[in-house]
Structure formats: structure tokens, C-alpha cells
Amino acid sequence: MMSIENKNPGKDISDDDLRYKFPLAAKQSPDHKSSFEIAGIEFGKNLIPIFAGPNMVESRELILEVAANVKKSGAHFLRGGAFKPLTFPYRSERYTETREKGIEWLFEAKDKYGIPIITEVMEEKYIPLIAEYSDILQIGSRNMQNFPFLTACARTGKPIMLKRHYGSSLRDWLGAAEYILVEGNKNLILCERGVGSPHTHRSTSRFLMDLQVIPAAQEITHLPIVIDPSHATFWRPWVSPMALAGIAAGADGVMIEVHPTPENASVDPLQPVDYSEFANIMNKMNHVAQAIGRRIR
Amino acid sequence: MMSIENKNPGKDISDDDLRYKFPLAAKQSPDHKSSFEIAGIEFGKNLIPIFAGPNMVESRELILEVAANVKKSGAHFLRGGAFKPLTFPYRSERYTETREKGIEWLFEAKDKYGIPIITEVMEEKYIPLIAEYSDILQIGSRNMQNFPFLTACARTGKPIMLKRHYGSSLRDWLGAAEYILVEGNKNLILCERGVGSPHTHRSTSRFLMDLQVIPAAQEITHLPIVIDPSHATFWRPWVSPMALAGIAAGADGVMIEVHPTPENASVDPLQPVDYSEFANIMNKMNHVAQAIGRRIR
Amino acid sequence: MMSIENKNPGKDISDDDLRYKFPLAAKQSPDHKSSFEIAGIEFGKNLIPIFAGPNMVESRELILEVAANVKKSGAHFLRGGAFKPLTFPYRSERYTETREKGIEWLFEAKDKYGIPIITEVMEEKYIPLIAEYSDILQIGSRNMQNFPFLTACARTGKPIMLKRHYGSSLRDWLGAAEYILVEGNKNLILCERGVGSPHTHRSTSRFLMDLQVIPAAQEITHLPIVIDPSHATFWRPWVSPMALAGIAAGADGVMIEVHPTPENASVDPLQPVDYSEFANIMNKMNHVAQAIGRRIR
């Protein structure tokens, strides 16, 4: 009779992991949950903050217009990429990466409409610039285990949103979170944005949104967890049902891509919703949040 | 420069699939949705029917007691396995497969408490027996593509719930549904119960609940889709959040495993909830259903 | 500090599984390996038997011609489907399921060219017919956990090839094997034919061939394991490299789809190889087999 060890160092989370591998990310008691304010918005309590905006800060006009609109619908944060990781080193003509200018326009929108901002940091050299202007530093999924980068972002002291890599286990994700927490930076938000699976249900969709990770994460970590149904589904009509599902499952925030004319978005035109659909989703999210004793307003 | 065809016969669903492969399962218009009554309970409309009960009909006492309790909490159908597909050909002493007797006890519970029943058919030879007593024939995931069996079940004319295999694409699942519809049996319900994934988040859990399949299915088929968070998560604490998430995503029914003393369940003791937790989940589901304009009562 | 059990009842194989769940499929010592003869061909020893032929027994002429050709190239078994499980209940005009006639033609080919045959049994009612004519009963992946069917096939006493479901764990597969072994039928062969994965590398391919399962299976079971690179890859140019890889990894047999004009095959025309490519692959497999101390001739 052959013997097979049943230790699980790779795939699952053990008591030793909770104690020694991510003691700062792990809950200290069943009710332990982080809460903190970013730009006056409360995380980890009853409010479910909403992040909305275009994938890319395509132009000053665009971002100002979107800021006005999503603010009006009740979004708490304006999102938008000024820098963008692209799978290939070439940019099409339609593609717009507005870089330093984009950061300025985001800040102008914040200033003008009173809506705090979140944008992705892609490279160590831009950390100071983005830390100066953005309320939250977003770390993209491809950098989830870029450990020196995690440390550098953490050391700014700015709030951080850490997106899960689409191939990452919960264990690896919490390990990455621990790299940030160990620097003394406690304003950390996790963000689920889909995992690889044969079951994406459309040839144009690359990921399966993993909502099971919400109760799974909340069972062991006190960190707030946000969902990004736009990137997870890659398909406009599924954004609303998956946003609602995430709230019902216990998500602590929702990020939604919004564009005035989605089919003209410079990247990923299948996923953003327009202003009117965003307003609809806000209403629906509000109802579902209230149904579980939370709120988005 | 090498050429690569981009046809997708296997993984995704094409217009030709909708037209020629599952014309009966496919929607005929954007608003097309099946609705029908089973034992006076409406499917495919505002009501979200709830199926509750133990994994196994362990004894007459158990099933009568559970029937009384889940009925009181508002469940529409009593579920319970009298026959059980087991991964291995051996049965432990604790294991109870009550077979024909179990079917009788289910029927007794139905009769006594006025709650219609659903139970799995595992073998062609038991179809007549189960079709006589059960309001719905449940076809388990392992039989999803047992085509002669699908045909035989369909020909009873009884309502059918077709569980998705944990490795099955939406396309394969709708293909199996078409085998039932083509026999003229229109009272067909789909049931999602988790898919294989590296991301199950617990060593004791085998599946990832796929909620993305709800909007994906509803985009192309008119068939109602039920979710089974108990089997999908295999973990009691996640049943409630995933049930709520499924309702928010648009599920047309929820199946929940209930046992008076879950840790004593004869199979899968990590997944059932007790009466009190079931009553809690019913309340929460009711609130979420109302938030999206539906109801469970 | 939350506690998480680290038992693994679902995904991996424990010592208890080996002892109590599949004691007959489990090795009794590190060198334990089944060997037996089917139609005078040795399994589980140095020889690596090759199964070749068309997906479907499209016509008498086709199967006789293919039999003559694959026999000449050194194949040990002629394969061909007379009955075919189809994902959808409709048959295109090109589709040919020759059923009872196909079984007769296979037997005629066996008789004329002295090559034993293997064909899939799809339905209990055809077991007696196929058991009469075929040297091996092939159980398809969709029936892998159709337990009553496994038992019925096992009771014929005929050799059986059990294909792995594309969503099945090794544990579930060996559980299905145990259902056959427990009936006293020891001439059992496992067959790997690809698993679901986001990494199939072509839109036309549905599966990833899992070669890691070969050493994994051989570590715990004494049963011979055959590979089917044609169904696993679904793509003609990959059949040869994956067949060679499987032999190098320790496969105990290889099944290859062969058609005189692959692009005209009535089903799955992207996967069969023609006679000349089959003869090439036979030569290459022979060299690789010899390199690891085995042989295909």
C-alpha cells in the first residue's frame, strides 16, 4: 500500500499559514474586520463604496465629463487609467495612454467635482507622482507578486487597492497583501477581477468572476474586498448581474467601468456601460445593499 | 506567417449552435423566458422557488421532521436522495441509502405536510417508480450526458431538473437540455452546482460556484436556472452568501441542503445547514429577492 | 485566529482512499503492475499496444480499407465508433452512425485482416451485441460515472477501456475503475483523453492533454494507462508530439485516429491523421519506446 502525504503547502490555507505566513492579513477573531476612511469615505463598515470611470483617461474632456456624471449618480471614487499595462509592446492609433497629463486631468476632475480618485501605478518611477495626486494607488493584477514594487507602494503610506492575479490562489493573494501590511500600511483593499477558467461562456471573455472568494476571504482576513465585474466578465450585459451578486455575497466595494459611448472606448470596448446603464446599476445596487443591511449611499 | 483558424466549435456558442444545435433551448427573442407550474408552484416568473432538505433520506423520522421544518420556513419543495451515486462502490456503515423505502417516505412527507418533492433518478429501471411519486425528476451531474437516460426521463413527461456536470461547458449543458426538449418535455429546469477550478479556496471544497453562468445562460436560453450553493461550495458558512449572490445574479430557484444536526449527516456533513440557519437564509433571500423585484414567498 | 481543517476528501488521494475506497485499483507494492492478454496482445508489460482507426465506422469500405492499412503499419487494435454519443440530438447529413451494421463491419475487418477490435458501448441495451463482437468494450468519458452502466459492462467479463471524463480527478477515475474491478473483471485499461483547461492553445481545441496523470496514476494504481492524443488535442499536427510524449512519460498504450482523407471525416475532421502520417508516427513511437526500454512491435 503506497503512502501519500496529505500536506497542502501550495493550494490551500493552513493554520500555520494564518499564524506565520500572513499574521497581519489574518483575522484575530471571528468578527475582526478592518475599517478606515479614504478621502472621507468609509471602508469596511456599512457603506459599499463605488468606483466608476473609464478604463483609460482618454482626454481631459472625457474624464471631466465622466467625473461629473458618475458623481451625479452617486459614485464615491473616479477611476481611470493614465498609464496602462498592455499585453503587447505596440499601440494602435486608437489607443490613448495619456500618462502624466492623464494624472493631471484626473486631479482636475477631482478638484472640480469633489470626487476622490484611484488610478493604477505600473512602474516604480511613477510612484511619487501618482502618490501625490491619487487618493488610492491601484496595483494591477500583473504586478500582484512584484514584491519590490509592493514594498515601494506600501512605503508611500497611501491607501492601496491590490488586484488579484487571474491565476492566483487566495493564499498567494494574501501573501502579497502581507508584503504591504508588513510595511505598516494598513489602508489596504483587495480587489477580485476574475480568474482563468475553461468556463467563461463567451469567446470574447477571458475570465470567470470568482464570487466564492468573497466568503472565503472574509472567513480568514479582516481586509475589505472589492469586486470589478467589468474586467472579470469583459461583457457589458453581465456587469449588472455580477455587481449585484457581489454585493449580495458580501463585497465591500464595487468598481464599474463607465464610458459615455462604450463602443468607442479606446480599449476593451465590450465591457464599459454608459451613463444611463450606470445610473440603473446604482439604483439596483442600492436596493440589494439595503436588503442585506448595507448601503451605497 | 502561419495561419490560424478562429472557429470555435468546441468551447463557445455560435449563432449556428443556437439555430441548429439547440433550437429548442435557444431564446427566440430577447424577452423569451419559459414559465410553467409544477405542483402549483410557478417557475420562470417572479417567484424564486426554494428546494430544501437533506442530502439523503436517511430515515422516515428524519425526512418527516425536515419536511415539517422547511415547509414552516417557506420552502416550496422538499429535496432528498433515496438513491445516491457514490464515487466508490463501497458504503460505510454510517451511509444510508434507503432506496424504494426512501421514495415512499418522501411521498409520505409530501402527503402529510403538503410540500411537493424532488429526488434524483440514477438508473433507468427506477424511472417509473420515481416518476410515480416525485414531482420533479432530478438528473445528477454525472448523468448530464448520459443521453439514452435523458431521453428515457424526458419521455415520462414529468418535470425535470438537469444538473450541470462540474466539467461541462454551457454549450454541452444546453445540448443535454435539447435532448429532453426534443422529446416534447417542456418543464425543464437547469441547475448549476459548481465547476472544477484550482480556485476552490478550501482543501475540503471541490468546486467553484459559477454564477457567471446565470447571465450567460439567460442571454441565450429561455429555460429557468436554479443554483445549488450547498453542493457547489461544500462548506456550510458559504451557503448563505452564495445563495444570496445567485438570487441577485438572476437565479430562478435555489436548492439548499438542510439537516437537523448537520455534523451527523450520513454524507457530506460539511455542507448542510440546520433549521435555524435555514430560516435565517430564507429571510435574507426574501430581502434580496424583493430588492430585485422578485419574491420567494 | 480562525482554524481551517486541512483534510482533503474531495480533490486528492489519501491513504484511506487507497485502503478503503479503491483497494482493488490500488497498488499492493511499489512494483505492482497488472498485466494480461487481450486477443493475444499483452498489456502492462514491455509492449505498448497501438489502437488505430477512424472516429466513426462510416461505411463497410472505409473500415475495411483502414483496417488493412493500420494493420500494415503495425497497429494492434482497430478502433472505430459504430454508435456515437453526440452533444446535440440532431445529426447532420454528413454524419454517419452505422450502429449494428457498423459492428458487423468491424467484425468483418477483424476477421479479414486478423486485427482485434475495440468500439464504444453507449447504452446498456447494446452491451450484449458489442460484447459478442468486440475484443474490448470502450466506455466513453461521458459515461465514466454512469455506475449502473459500469457494473453492467463489467459483468460481461470482457476487457474494458475506461476513458477519463474531461472534468474528472484521478480519484474519481479510480473510483469508477473500482466499480468494474469489484465485479471480478480484472482486464481493465484506463485511457486519458484530455481535461478542461483555459490553456488549450487553440480556439478549436477543447482540452489540454494531461500527461502528468501518467506518473501520478502509476504511483498508486497497477492498472495500465493508455493515452488518446487525437481526442485530447483535437488538432492533427499535435497528435504526433503528444503521442511520443505520452510514451516517454510511461503510457501503456496509444490510441490514434486514422482516416484516409481526414478532412472528409464525418465527425471531428481536424483530428485524424492519414495513412502516411500514421506510418510516420508508428516509426517515431517505435524509436521512443525503444529508448525507454519498451517496444511497440
Added chain:
Amino acid sequence: MMSIENKNPGKDISDDDLRYKFPLAAKQSPDHKSSFEIAGIEFGKNLIPIFAGPNMVESRELILEVAANVKKSGAHFLRGGAFKPLTFPYRSERYTETREKGIEWLFEAKDKYGIPIITEVMEEKYIPLIAEYSDILQIGSRNMQNFPFLTACARTGKPIMLKRHYGSSLRDWLGAAEYILVEGNKNLILCERGVGSPHTHRSTSRFLMDLQVIPAAQEITHLPIVIDPSHATFWRPWVSPMALAGIAAGADGVMIEVHPTPENASVDPLQPVDYSEFANIMNKMNHVAQAIGRRIR
């Protein structure tokens, strides 16, 4: 009838991808294959270079001893990590990251035994140091899409081995390769080291080795592809069969972890083989290589 587009921008590779997204990585003709020399060792021709050594350069003694031994068995490159990405920010006492010293010791081993070296670069600030000493810069899977880092490594002009992320598609991997090629750095090697899957077959193994990617990659790219069965399988007994399988499938190199006393390895003690097993594997790989018209000596 609903309409579903069948474009595939995310999961599979189109002709447009080959032309516009990775024109430098794409083959220009069916026989197009890159070949180049690194430290006098030929890549992309008949030779299949072997990389061997410990996971970590634990000490000067260890790396010198391993260098002598793997050189004697015929390895072409000495591998060893001086810097190590760890999933968690804490180091156990047993853990040894020898950093700058480790790089020096590797170089000493190279000098003393005449075996060129490969080691992982983890951080931009160490690129100059490692580029000075190491014959090949290894980019780890977690940095596969750290685009600024890819560019910085490419600009050193040193040969690069780009490991595939365990969640990455072939398309994303070739996109990352293109970032290196576009800098004019042509000495680029791909390395497969396992993908996420529910089918890893052991609770201690995290990945499924993807051998199908070898013919899939070679169909569209001219870049050599190396396999790392040690990291892919995470399990010593499977290293040999998977190494042989990779060679048979067409791999252009093999990386194997070797440690004098594997169970004492400071990280991942389940995966290295000892000197004697490495010598065995070298012999077997030699036979299989010859069987397909290639060689490792």
C-alpha cells in the same frame, strides 16, 4: 434568435495577433526556428541543453559541489537562485537567500568547473550585477508581465529565459516575449513550468505541467522552448517521466533541480533529485533525445 459574436481577442491567437501583436515572436515560415549560442552552447538546433542545480545557492560549498557533479553528468548550465521571490514576506530560519554572495559563488563555480550559469533576476536594481556575472538572465513567472522590468532586462543585451506565468495563456506569454524582442534582444528562450489546474493529482503539487504548449508554441513561434519539470510537478518521482515526455514532445531544453540531499533543501524539498537520480535522468533523456533525432551530449 440571439446573436453571439465569435471573435476571440482574449483566449486564442488570431492571424492579426501574429501579424500585429507579436510579429517578432511569430514564425515567418513553417520551418522558421531561432538558433543562437550562449556561452558556446547551441540553442534551437539538435542539442537539447540541460540546466541543473539547486533551487537556492544555499552556500558556497553547496553550489561548488553541485556544479562539479552536474557538470560531470553532462549538464550544460548550472542553475541556482541567489535572490528568491517568496510568497510571503517572512523567512524561516532554514531559508537561505545568499544574494550578492550567492552570485559570486555561482561565478566561482562557473570559473572553477567551466559550466556557464543561469540565475533569476528579481529586481531592477540587481540587473547590472547579474548581467555582469550570469550567462543568462532568468525572468521568473511572477514577473512575466512586469513590462518595464522585461524592457530593462532586454536592454542589457544578455540572453534571457522567460518563464511562463502559471496562469498565462500562450498569447500573453508571446506578448511578453515581444517586449524583449522589440528591444533588439534576440537571444530569448521560453520556459514552461506548469499551469494552474484542478488536476495536479497531489495535494502537495500546485501545477499541471502543460506539454501541449510545446507543439502549440512551435506552430507559431520560432523561439526555443525549455521545460522545467521540477517546478511544474513539485514532486521528485514525476520529474523524470515529465522530463522525458517534454523531450519527446519537442522541448529545446530541460531545467532540473538537483540537490545533494533533497530532503534538506532550504526551499521546496519535495522536488529536487539527488546526483544519482540526475545521472539516471541524463541517461534516459539522452536515449529519448536520440530517438527523435536530437541529442543532449
